[in-house]
Amino acid sequence: MALPPGMLPEIEPVSRESTAAVIARQLRDAIMTGALPPGTQLGETELAARFQVSRGPLREAMQHLVSEGLLRSERHRGLFVIDLEPGDVYDIYAARSAIERAAMLRALRGGDRDRIADLLEQTVAEMATAASEDDPGALSTADLKFHEALINASGSKRLVRMARTLLIETRMCLTALQSTYQRVEERVEEHTKLIQALRDGDEDTALTLLEAHMEDAVQRLAPGTSLKDGHAPPVPGNA
Amino acid sequence: MALPPGMLPEIEPVSRESTAAVIARQLRDAIMTGALPPGTQLGETELAARFQVSRGPLREAMQHLVSEGLLRSERHRGLFVIDLEPGDVYDIYAARSAIERAAMLRALRGGDRDRIADLLEQTVAEMATAASEDDPGALSTADLKFHEALINASGSKRLVRMARTLLIETRMCLTALQSTYQRVEERVEEHTKLIQALRDGDEDTALTLLEAHMEDAVQRLAPGTSLKDGHAPPVPGNA
DNA sequence: CCCTCTAGGATTGTCGACAATTTGCGTCCC
DNA sequence: GGGACGCAAATTGTCGACAATCCTAGAGGG
Numbered sequence: 310m311a312l313p314p315g316m317l318p319e320i321e322p323v324s325r326e327s328t329a330a331v332i333a334r335q336l337r338d339a340i341m342t343g344a345l346p347p348g349t350q351l352g353e354t355e356l357a358a359r360f361q362v363s364r365g366p367l368r369e370a371m372q373h374l375v376s377e378g379l380l381r382s383e384r385h386r387g388l389f390v391i392d393l394e395p396g397d398v399y400d401i402y403a404a405r406s407a408i409e410r411a412a413m414l415r416a417l418r419g420g421d422r423d424r425i426a427d428l429l430e431q432t433v434a435e436m437a438t439a440a441s442e443d444d445p446g447a448l449s450t451a452d453l454k455f456h457e458a459l460i461n462a463s464g465s466k467r468l469v470r471m472a473r474t475l476l477i478e479t480r481m482c483l484t485a486l487q488s489t490y491q492r493v494e495e496r497v498e499e500h501t502k503l504i505q506a507l508r509d510g511d512e513d514t515a516l517t518l519l520e521a522h523m524e525d526a527v528q529r530l531a532p533g534t535s536l537k538d539g540h541a542p543p544v545p546g547n548a
Numbered sequence: 549m550a551l552p553p554g555m556l557p558e559i560e561p562v563s564r565e566s567t568a569a570v571i572a573r574q575l576r577d578a579i580m581t582g583a584l585p586p587g588t589q590l591g592e593t594e595l596a597a598r599f600q601v602s603r604g605p606l607r608e609a610m611q612h613l614v615s616e617g618l619l620r621s622e623r624h625r626g627l628f629v630i631d632l633e634p635g636d637v638y639d640i641y642a643a644r645s646a647i648e649r650a651a652m653l654r655a656l657r658g659g660d661r662d663r664i665a666d667l668l669e670q671t672v673a674e675m676a677t678a679a680s681e682d683d684p685g686a687l688s689t690a691d692l693k694f695h696e697a698l699i700n701a702s703g704s705k706r707l708v709r710m711a712r713t714l715l716i717e718t719r720m721c722l723t724a725l726q727s728t729y730q731r732v733e734e735r736v737e738e739h740t741k742l743i744q745a746l747r748d749g750d751e752d753t754a755l756t757l758l759e760a761h762m763e764d765a766v767q768r769l770a771p772g773t774s775l776k777d778g779h780a781p782p783v784p785g786n787a
Numbered sequence: 788c789c790c791t792c793t794a795g796g797a798t799t800g801t802c803g804a805c806a807a808t809t810t811g812c813g814t815c816c817c
Numbered sequence: 818g819g820g821a822c823g824c825a826a827a828t829t830g831t832c833g834a835c836a837a838t839c840c841t842a843g844a845g846g847g
Binding site: 566567568601602603604605623624625 | 801807808810
């Protein structure tokens with residue numbers, strides 16, 4: 310209490326994060342960016358050696374990722390990075406559509422629309438920067454950040470929690486099918502229009518644009534499917 | 549291959565579930581039903597002794613529940629059952645509204661509406677039975693089963709995954725505030741109308757009814773809040 | 788030549804013990 | 818008597834080793 314407030318802002322224990330959390334985050338990033346391609350088997354012993362920790366904390370990290378849906382565990386067989394099938398692309402975007410629609414609604418009605426819009430515009434600026442530097446990875450990251458910010462702005466703990474995995478999976482989709490075939494200006498434009506509708510408090514437009522945004526993405530990543538159908542086609546196959 | 553197909557249906561390894569999964573499920577049920585009240589501290593050593601397992605698998609189970617949001621972990625302090633604040637009730641139902649709306653949409657458009665409706669009617673029958681036996685616990689369970697069935701019927705892995713925790717939290721709400729103050733007939737009636745709208749393929753009615761259903765529940769459990777507002781009031785406080 | 792059975796290797800699942808950290812209480816000094 | 822310091826108990830975090838289980842490769846028999 311002898312310390313004057315304002316100094317040493319946010320002093321925190323030297324190790325704020327648990328070891329397992331650190332490992333989980335690193336693996337998450339590796340999966341997200343494609344450093345660990347889908348289907349890869351993760352050996353506990355090998356990873357424990359690489360991270361310089363025993364198998365205990367590592368197992369905890371793995372379990373965490375399993376329950377998040379990023380890893381698939383086969384008993385007595387091993388852990389594998391999930392591989393996204395065409396149907397999953399549909400499923401991910403359908404779920405995202407539900408979550409982000411709700412987040413948008415809360416942002417629209419919860420007040421502070423301008424503040425939220427400002428935050429979002431910041432991420433769009435990042436997108437523009439990444440686009441001008443021709444860095445597709447950074448572009449995708451900024452894109453995701455936009456949606457993450459939107460959901461955070463909803464103020465709903467549970468929407469945020471549920472969206473975390475979805476956004477990672479989205480990133481996996483974008484990494485796997487890196488050819489987005491979309492002009493960057495168009496991509497930025499969609500987000501900008503979304504912000505404008507939010508700023509205006511125009512619910513119908515905002516929700517419609519959001520839906521269209523998702524629909525666009527699905528049709529780009531998994532041609533032939535549409536969110537408007539109730540179910541994804543069983544398996545497009547390898548035709 | 550010597551066994552004729554059709555016999556011994558679904559023979560499975562003696563231990564199909566991992567130890568941690570069994571423990572997690574048991575704790576989940578205990579939390580759900582209120583046997584472990586919110587705020588309870590769970591000591592690893594004590595639980596390990598009770599379950600007759602070492603702390604390893606038990607820790608895994610705990611971690612699982614933490615990442616599901618049912619337990620709150622404080623580093624070097626212990627694990628506690630989450631306690632739901634008034635704002636959480638709002639948050640839970642807002643999230644449920646988003647998920648179930650999406651599920652309903654997929655059920656409506658995905659075909660097999662009649663089959664789904666039949667499944668749902670089965671759970672409503674369970675509700676009626678529980679009501680006639682004046683068993684509020686069973687009534688809540690059947691109620692949850694209705695919504696679980698609806699979400700399962702959507703066929704979306706991710707909607708199902710996200711809903712799991714939400715439904716458990718809902719059960720916690722119902723247990724904590726057991727006085728529902730709602731006539732059982734009314735409760736059954738709401739679900740029945742929902743099914744009818746689904747059967748008819750009447751999207752507008754179904755979605756509206758669903759929204760109203762959630763709104764009703766929120767106003768009953770957390771009076772003074774409404775899903776129509778963007779944010780829950782910061783904290784109703786103890787006025 | 789194909790199928791079956793068996794032995795080996797490798798991986799996960801489980802356990803008990805040790806180390807690190809936090810909290811609460813008792814003591815000491817002012 | 819009040820406050821700060823320090824010790825001790827309890828709890829979690831971590832580790833290495835052992836046991837159980839599963840896949841694979843190879844030999845043997847039909």
